[in-house]
Amino acid sequence: MSVKKVPFFELEARMKRFRDKMDKSNPEWRIAVIFSKINMYYFTGTMQDGMLLIPRDKEATLWVRRSYERALDESAFSNIKPMESFRDAAASVGKLPDTVYMETEVVPLALYQRFRKHFPFDFVKSADMQIAAVRAVKSSYEISLMEQSGKIHQQALEMRVPQMLKEGMSEAELAGELFSALIEEGHHGVSRFRMFDTEMLLGQIGFGESSIYPSYFNGPGGNYGMSPAVPLLGSRERKLKKGDLVFVDVGCGVEGYHTDKTMIYMFGKPLSQEAIDAHQRCIEIQNEMAAMLKPGEIPSQIYRTVMNKLDAGFLRNFMGYGNRSVKFLGHGIGLQIDEFPVIAEGFDEPLEEGMAIALEPKKGIENIGMVGVENTFLVTPDGGRCITGANPGLICVY
Amino acid sequence: MSVKKVPFFELEARMKRFRDKMDKSNPEWRIAVIFSKINMYYFTGTMQDGMLLIPRDKEATLWVRRSYERALDESAFSNIKPMESFRDAAASVGKLPDTVYMETEVVPLALYQRFRKHFPFDFVKSADMQIAAVRAVKSSYEISLMEQSGKIHQQALEMRVPQMLKEGMSEAELAGELFSALIEEGHHGVSRFRMFDTEMLLGQIGFGESSIYPSYFNGPGGNYGMSPAVPLLGSRERKLKKGDLVFVDVGCGVEGYHTDKTMIYMFGKPLSQEAIDAHQRCIEIQNEMAAMLKPGEIPSQIYRTVMNKLDAGFLRNFMGYGNRSVKFLGHGIGLQIDEFPVIAEGFDEPLEEGMAIALEPKKGIENIGMVGVENTFLVTPDGGRCITGANPGLICVY
Known part of the structure; x- marks a missing residue:
């Protein structure tokens, strides 16, 4: 099947606009974590079971639990990695910044708790409004x-x-x-x-x-x-x-x-x-x-x-x-x-x-x-x- | 239009089985709060924007933001109250027990935070497994x-x-x-x-x-x-x-x-x-x-x-x-x-x-x-x- 991918330049421009928004809303903003399929699709062109980590100063990574193979087939995003579990990904990612921005209007409390167990951090803030503003x-x-x-x-x-x-x-x-x-x-x-x-x-x-x-x-x-x-x-x-x-x-x-x-x-x-x-x-x-x-x-x-x-x-x-x-x-x-x-x-x-x-x-x-x-x-x-x-x-x- | 209501005896039996499950899983369990439309429907026969409070020893209350009128039309549940906001309901409900059981696999972090702001409590626990067991x-x-x-x-x-x-x-x-x-x-x-x-x-x-x-x-x-x-x-x-x-x-x-x-x-x-x-x-x-x-x-x-x-x-x-x-x-x-x-x-x-x-x-x-x-x-x-x-x-x- 031919796959209509979201073009690479499109994904790049979206990420750049989001990083600008991070700077503008809080210069201390160091990382955002995306779980919802809609926002994952917006930034990477694919909807998978996984998470997108967007550090302010490093390349973003799409970690995919299921399906890594399909993510590679249909996404023009440049940095996709397979993950078995949060534990795996955490070992590779290392310590997160003290404050993590998440989609607080979407992520269920239990998913948040599981994530935080493997990626300990001190404070959570909402990235919902900033993502909404970029998508607008x-x-x-x-x-x-x-x-x-x-x-x-x-x-x-x-x-x-x-x-x-x-x-x-x-x-x-x-x-x-x-x-x-x-x-x-x-x-x-x-x-x-x-x-x-x-x-x-x-x-x-x-x-x-x-x-x-x-x-x-x-x-x-x-x-x-x-x-x-x-x-x-x-x-x-x-x-x-x-x-x-x-x-x-x-x-x-x-x-x-x-x-x-x-x-x-x-x-x-x-x-x-x-x-x-x-x-x-x-x-x-x-x-x-x-x-x-x-x-x-x-x-x-x-x-x-x-x-x-x-x-x-x-x-x-x-x-x-x-x-x-x-x-x-x-x-x-x-x-x-x-x-x-x-x-x-x-x-x-x-x-x-x-x-x-x-x-x-x-x-x-x-x-x-x-x-x-x-x-x-x-x-x-x-x-x-x-x-x-x-x-x-x-x-x-x- | 004729409404096919979930029968009252059915709702009563479900609530009784859930209360038994509360007792069995933790005798200290004092209250559960339901936000998901599926579980709200299971216990009340209607899906609305609102919340169902189930205290262990008092009658449960379905608080409805929208639509109260429709909830009355289609639900055989005996205790339905209108609510404009969490603030309203909180004034009427009073202080919650220290530990509140919620659908942690469903409730987004921001909704949890808004709820907790108006209904302060110390600890949250998951009611997901117990509700799943009753529904099974x-x-x-x-x-x-x-x-x-x-x-x-x-x-x-x-x-x-x-x-x-x-x-x-x-x-x-x-x-x-x-x-x-x-x-x-x-x-x-x-x-x-x-x-x-x-x-x-x-x-x-x-x-x-x-x-x-x-x-x-x-x-x-x-x-x-x-x-x-x-x-x-x-x-x-x-x-x-x-x-x-x-x-x-x-x-x-x-x-x-x-x-x-x-x-x-x-x-x-x-x-x-x-x-x-x-x-x-x-x-x-x-x-x-x-x-x-x-x-x-x-x-x-x-x-x-x-x-x-x-x-x-x-x-x-x-x-x-x-x-x-x-x-x-x-x-x-x-x-x-x-x-x-x-x-x-x-x-x-x-x-x-x-x-x-x-x-x-x-x-x-x-x-x-x-x-x-x-x-x-x-x-x-x-x-x-x-x-x-x-x-x-x-x-x-x-």
Whole structure:
């Protein structure tokens, strides 16, 4: 098989940017240890059971427990070593610096304890934010994969979903058909998230009021789910009927890189004027925000600028139905769907060219469901460039 | 929508068994805190963003950040409270005991640190093994769901896959079609694992030599994967050709409860006699092991009994190709596919009636692929009762 490797120059540039970030955030920072497969992939181009040690002043080493052979096949990273156990690697690595930076939002306590037993050190600090900041700015290699994903996404949601909707079909059936269509068009088959214990295989697909039913997922939409045991997949019981709003918020990806997109459809007959008006207002908000996605703009200011313009009536059920509105209007996206920066309070670092952000203004309408839109944009000097299609949604399917 | 709740008596029995386990493992054990959605579901019947506090001598409390409303809808658990933040809950809960038991194999270091900041305590201990031991013994409610899953599994792999195989199709296409078929038959749509950072959405599907290509996954099979970024999904490039062995090792589930099954097919023409003989020997090993799945038998002894009978020639590439043989012959299964007990060294506690175990003797054959079998069994006084069908595999598809 031919392997599409992440190019060597790409890996080198990422590592250099991370080392610069280490210096900038703390000149005493001497080492980072990476365990998560996503960050391992970002820096080495392969996902294995192992760990990546990044000392500040020496070459980084990818230690692989399983599979060393596959890591060599598919990674352009220059320094890959086999390891049977932490003990082996520790004998070769020697003493670590006093303070070790780790992915504290990902590494389970027991893994941390096992690692520390063989690699004793005094203090642990979090490398999560610095890695997130490096990953937030996409290279042209990454952007080209996201553009491919955006085209697949557009084709699937704007062209193919309208042909799938049939009276009497269940949410689960639509999810199955859409998943097949996405794979057929080139989707890499998975939607990945940073958030702890979040299992969003495809996305949220809801018919009518199902799309405002609450879930643990930290997003504006909702859905009944298949059962309490599988709360985020489409329901087998909720069947599509004439007059239903159809809410489709799914991830798509190519070679690990995602786009995010939401489309709304009217099935069988038009929705109420209230729903249509709210939807149009969400489109306007998306476009106003997109115009602000320029280098130098501040995410928290974009958030406040938009929120301050909305009156109390519109804010009711905006970004989530009832008491579960989320505190953001958009989010960074790349190897995972929930990356930095977030368009929210607290994100005060200026946008940079090459950042990728999904904007998703949405509003719940009682008894009808969730209206609004989501598309993925690239930050450019001319404002956000949409890579997932321009259809304003609320597509009529009769 | 009608909600299929986990029955109250079921939740009560699980909690009682866990409290007994607390007493037995350490009379000083005063509290356990559960964060993972799988264990939260096991004890409360709902998966939410929140935490379950289980004091030894008081009623357990499910604190829910999101969604409290949904938790009330779908859980029969008697004590559910809303929480805005750890701070809120801490004010109401008061001081914790000195030692707190947590899911240390799951809870990320940063979540642990945030929790401990608001709920100060001196020592943390692992509750992972005790919870695993309680979950290992299935109730009749759980067994009936696993039996349903087994029927779907049998239908999909024994009846439907042979009809799907077409010359020139890719592994990815087979994966997509099989996933749709499983969902159509009633599969809950996901395969869940305990292992850290393991993303096995469906299972391993490999044509010919792809099925012995290494991956990070800790199992005997392998596959090329879609790309380095999605290493465990089927390849788009490896196309089915006449004479190929087809290896299908996938999970299936109903209402959260899984079965595991592997079937091997010969496409277009028979495999070599060496491969057929090795496959037959794996079937015999499965049946020998199944006969030992009785209450009182010791998993590590079953492992040694089987391994000691095999000669060096057969052991070559047994349970994994080349240097990557795994150190087990079977594994417990339930809400996750990799549960306790494992048929391996170190598992010295006797089997109990109601345990569910997938047996998977497999052997790699150079240039041909992985032969062997896997089925899911229930431990009974008469030996293992297979719930995933009796077809010995190596199905000819011409």
